[in-house]
Amino acid sequence: MERGDVEPGGSRPVVVRVPVEPVEAAVEADAVDAAARAGDVVVRGPLFGVAAQSAGDGPRWRVVIAVTAGCPQQARDSLNSRLWFRAKDDAHDRAERRTLLAAVARLESERVDELTVAGTRYRVVRAEEYAAAGPGGIEEPRPTDPEPPVPDWSRGAKGPEVDDGLVLDPDAPLTPSQALERLALRGLCYTGSRFPDDVRADARQALDSHPEVLLLPPTFTVVEQSASSWKPLSGPHPSAHAARKSLDFALTWMWPRMRGHIPDDADLHTDARTITANGPSAPELAAYAEAADALRAGRVNRLKFQHSVYQIARTRRLLRWNPDGPEGPRPSDTNTQDPTHIHPTLHEDGHILPED
Numbered sequence: 275m276e277r278g279d280v281e282p283g284g285s286r287p288v289v290v291r292v293p294v295e296p297v298e299a300a301v302e303a304d305a306v307d308a309a310a311r312a313g314d315v316v317v318r319g320p321l322f323g324v325a326a327q328s329a330g331d332g333p334r335w336r337v338v339i340a341v342t343a344g345c346p347q348q349a350r351d352s353l354n355s356r357l358w359f360r361a362k363d364d365a366h367d368r369a370e371r372r373t374l375l376a377a378v379a380r381l382e383s384e385r386v387d388e389l390t391v392a393g394t395r396y397r398v399v400r401a402e403e404y405a406a407a408g409p410g411g412i413e414e415p416r417p418t419d420p421e422p423p424v425p426d427w428s429r430g431a432k433g434p435e436v437d438d439g440l441v442l443d444p445d446a447p448l449t450p451s452q453a454l455e456r457l458a459l460r461g462l463c464y465t466g467s468r469f470p471d472d473v474r475a476d477a478r479q480a481l482d483s484h485p486e487v488l489l490l491p492p493t494f495t496v497v498e499q500s501a502s503s504w505k506p507l508s509g510p511h512p513s514a515h516a517a518r519k520s521l522d523f524a525l526t527w528m529w530p531r532m533r534g535h536i537p538d539d540a541d542l543h544t545d546a547r548t549i550t551a552n553g554p555s556a557p558e559l560a561a562y563a564e565a566a567d568a569l570r571a572g573r574v575n576r577l578k579f580q581h582s583v584y585q586i587a588r589t590r591r592l593l594r595w596n597p598d599g600p601e602g603p604r605p606s607d608t609n610t611q612d613p614t615h616i617h618p619t620l621h622e623d624g625h626i627l628p629e630d
Contacts, residue, residue, distance in 0.1 A: 286486055288456070291447040297418075298449075304418040305451035312406035312413060315462070318506065320607060321403050321591060322349040324356075325442060325600055327395045333444055335599055340437040341401045341490060341591060342510055345610045346603040347385065349398045354381040357391060358617045362624065372622045382615050387602045399600040400607065401490060401591040402462065403510070412504050413588045414575040415494060415514035422515055427522060427570060436493055436512045444488060444595055452489065459592055460487055476604040484594035484601040492588055496521045499583040510589055517586045518569060521577070525566040535559045 293299045323341030327334070339352045361374035370392060377391045388397045406413040422433075448456065464477040494517040495509030508524070511517040526545040530536040535558050536544060546562040565579040575586040594601040619627040 286444055288453050289445065289447040290450055290453045293449055301418045302449050302451055304416045305449070305455075308406065308413065308416055309451060309455070311408045311410070313409065314407045315459070316405050316407045316412060316504075317462070317464075318403045318405070318589075320604075321401050321510075322346045322603065322607075323399055323401070323437065324349050324353045325397055325399045327397075327599065329393060333597075333599070335397070335399075335442040337399075337437045337440040337442065338396070340435060341399060341593070342436055342493075346387065346398050346400075346607055347609040347611050347613065350381055350386060350613065351611075351616060353396055353398070354378055354616055357381070358620065362620055362626075365624070368622045371620075371624060375620060375622060378617075378620075381613060383613055385609070385613060397600065398602050399593060400603050401593040403589055403591050404462075405495075405587055405589050411499075412497065412585065415573075415586055415588050419492065419494075419514055419588070421513070421573060425515055425518075425570070427519060429519075429523065433516060434512050436510055437490070438512075440491065442488055442593070442600060444486065456487055456489055459489075460485065462487075462592060470606070472606040473604075476606045480594055480601060480604065484596040486595040488593045488595055488600070490591040490593060492590055495587045495589045496524075497585050497587045499585065504585070504587065506587075507584070510591075514573070514575065514586050514588075518574065521584060521586075522566050522569055525562050525569065525579070530559060530562050533558075535562070 293302045321341050322343040322345065323337060324339035325335040326338045327336070338356065339349055343349045343352065357374050358378050361371045361378065365371035365374060373392050377389055380386050380389065386398075388395065390396070461481065463481055464474050469477075493510030493512065494514045495511065496507045496517050497504040498507055499505075508520040509517055511520060526547050527536075530546050531538065531540075535556060536546070536549070546559050547566060550560050550563040561580070565577060568574065569577055577584045618629060621627055
């Protein structure tokens, strides 16, 4: 069977390779240990992004909008912006710009989940976000997950984004642990009574319409522990350190302002750490700074603060697949907003038209 062939019944063969490089072998051993510790899979719900496929890509799709949006319309709006800026800045001639602006016009008025623009297919794709859980709770970052040698806590520092350059290749060889996880999750489906009937029906239908699964790279989310569950606070982030930075920002800047410990008219660079460093301050503000300092003391993945427990959770995303590619939004997926006019009107000659 050649690469890209599909077995009868719609299943693709899984090619398994044994890691030989020392680093990759360590990552594989870490994954095996994590699988032994985990007893359950905790499903949060769907995330959405946009993938593209051009001539010559074969069965592969490229992620062009990270699969992190909370509803399909957010992904459509991001595609709208991507095509609008391409028309404004990168179109080679009027004909190309006209084609791009026609796609933008559709995205402004319709809930379009797939369209072809200048020879490229764009599809809004859907992934389930989940995490492993065991006796110790939800999974934390693994020892072999990438970490910066010297953590940079400055707010202006930029690193890789989620799904940067990600190619979805259903025929890519897998390590043994990746193959086992993928096979084990093929049957993942909403079954609990807390899910509406249409959500459960769509989930069952997806098992038949998109029987294969692809696992996206891990992400990291800040979660807060409640009496019986974990509530996501920020994320997904591309690395554990990026998640810690978001918690550090909440502790030193966002929460003190939301709770009235820093006045609304304070300078944007003012935070709990700078105030306490310059002299005595309110005990409440000092507590925020102390918690942030504890977070920066090392690769801290769990922090207790003000009767709450915050954790860096290692989150995963599963994307369903069939011979035509990745699954799109389901009829029962909800949209928090309608399509709308996002950017100024652009003429086909490249000039922005004045608004009425």
